[in-house]
Amino acid sequence: MEDxxxxxxxxxxxMHCAGCIRTVExxxxxxxxxxxVRVDYLRKEATVVxxxxxxxxxxxxxAVGYPAEIISEGMQ
Incomplete structure (x- = not known):
């Protein structure tokens, strides 16, 4: 069975600076x-696969101080 x-x-x-991006990533x-992981600072979004x-x-x-919410979810 495939994962x-x-x-x-x-x-x-x-997120408001380069340090934030590094921490989130x-x-x-x-x-x-x-x-x-891909972080888009301008959109304030992170995509995780x-x-x-x-x-x-x-x-x-x-835990690192960046509460987030889900925008979308899909399968790859």
Missing amino acids: ISHQYKLKVPG AALKRVPGTER GEASLEALLGELR
């Missing part, structure tokens, strides 16, 4: 199952 990757697009409104990459759970991703962002 199915999810793609989550998250709104991260608290590092936090998301720490979550087990994360394969790819992998097998990580949405709850784990949102929890890790909360």
